[in-house]
Amino acid sequence: MRVIVKAIFVFFCIVLTGFFNSAAGFAQDRYIHFSGETGNSIHVTANLIFTDTKVFGTILRPSMDEIPVKVYGELQQDRNLVLLEEYSADTVIRGNISEEFSFNGFWKDNNANHHPLILNASKPEKYQQFKVFSQSSVRPLNDSPDSPVAAFDMVLAMPASEDNMEVHFRLNKTIGELLKIETSGNISYAIKNQENLFFERYQAANASRSTPENYPLLNWQKRVRLFPVFNENGFVSLYMQDYNYTGGDVSLDISRFLVFDLQKAEKITLSSLIPEEKSTALSEKLRKKLCKNLELSNEISLKEQGFFSDEVFPSANFFLTASGIGFHYNTYELAGQERGPLTIFLTWKEMEGILNTNGPVKRLNTDV
Numbered sequence: 631m632r633v634i635v636k637a638i639f640v641f642f643c644i645v646l647t648g649f650f651n652s653a654a655g656f657a658q659d660r661y662i663h664f665s666g667e668t669g670n671s672i673h674v675t676a677n678l679i680f681t682d683t684k685v686f687g688t689i690l691r692p693s694m695d696e697i698p699v700k701v702y703g704e705l706q707q708d709r710n711l712v713l714l715e716e717y718s719a720d721t722v723i724r725g726n727i728s729e730e731f732s733f734n735g736f737w738k739d740n741n742a743n744h745h746p747l748i749l750n751a752s753k754p755e756k757y758q759q760f761k762v763f764s765q766s767s768v769r770p771l772n773d774s775p776d777s778p779v780a781a782f783d784m785v786l787a788m789p790a791s792e793d794n795m796e797v798h799f800r801l802n803k804t805i806g807e808l809l810k811i812e813t814s815g816n817i818s819y820a821i822k823n824q825e826n827l828f829f830e831r832y833q834a835a836n837a838s839r840s841t842p843e844n845y846p847l848l849n850w851q852k853r854v855r856l857f858p859v860f861n862e863n864g865f866v867s868l869y870m871q872d873y874n875y876t877g878g879d880v881s882l883d884i885s886r887f888l889v890f891d892l893q894k895a896e897k898i899t900l901s902s903l904i905p906e907e908k909s910t911a912l913s914e915k916l917r918k919k920l921c922k923n924l925e926l927s928n929e930i931s932l933k934e935q936g937f938f939s940d941e942v943f944p945s946a947n948f949f950l951t952a953s954g955i956g957f958h959y960n961t962y963e964l965a966g967q968e969r970g971p972l973t974i975f976l977t978w979k980e981m982e983g984i985l986n987t988n989g990p991v992k993r994l995n996t997d998v
């Protein structure tokens with residue numbers, strides 16, 4: 631539990647350092663879509679959020695990676711950018727960002743080889759602009775010097791361009807439904823309201839337990855992230871992370887995705903991509919790919935490997951990229967905590983024969 635308190639303290643020290651760091655003003659609350667290539671001419675795209683000195687988002691080599699790599703890190707003094715892969719202490723990106731948001735540095739691959747990497751801020755065709763709203767704070771439970779604390783951190787990338795009011799209104803409304811907050815008015819006020827509700831709940835739940843022997847159990851944390859993982863060709867795939875720790879031994883970390891068609895101004899559902907009569911075939915493809923990812927025989931019993939079923943149901947929690955569809959399963963949806971969250975990605979080629987030939991992905995996959 632002390633580790634959690636220390637992590638919270640360190641995390642917010644980084645936040646506060648931003649106010650005194652020259653990098654903070656340079657990159658405060660921005661979403662940037664990057665495009666570039668490695669030294670061996672491999673195309674790379676990235677969707678990054680900058681808030682003070684914190685940086686997080688995804689980076690992808692479409693010809694080599696199926697799933698966008700989630701990264702986090704910080705923008706240090708002199709605009710040096712250091713990014714680590716999520717759930718890892720391994721630095722994967724390091725370099726310098728210019729005032730025009732051009733990056734020059736290195737990418738470290740899974741074999742620890744360093745590749746030159748150049749990225750430039752870009753606005754692809756049929757791309758959606760986003761404005762970033764953020765709020766971070768820590769409050770003690772009581773006046774004791776060693777009081778437990780609650781930490782709140784919310785960062786939302788919301789539609790910024792109002793050139794097409796129908797797209798702006800519908801995307802904003804759909805995001806509000808995903809986040810379960812009011813997004814039609816002042817977003818900063820909506821986030822502040824969520825912050826106040828969190829701390830009110832913290833006080834109400836723990837005030838009567840506020841004794842030194844209970845202190846290790848009373849540190850709460852809430853972290854919400856919303857940002858694009860794909861934003862090109864008239865499609866946006868948004869990723870939402872909702873992390874909650876409210877004492878005890880286990881935290882709750884939920885990931886949700888939202889796919890939006892900018893051309894039609896509507897949310898894309900799984901039924902619009904894959905006809906219902908193809909659901910059994912899709913399940914079989916998902917099972918086969920899961921076994922491949924885990925280096926298991928396709929004939930093996932998944933139940934014997936800790937899964938709840940031998941079948942893999944198609945998840946309505948999915949994202950699109952230019953290469954295919956990622957189906958995400960939170961912990962306890964396919965298997966327990968020992969497996970954790972799982973993402974199964976099917977390329978367009980792997981989905982041949984089951985895609986809706988008249989569906990929206992025809993604009994992404996010309997082979998449909």
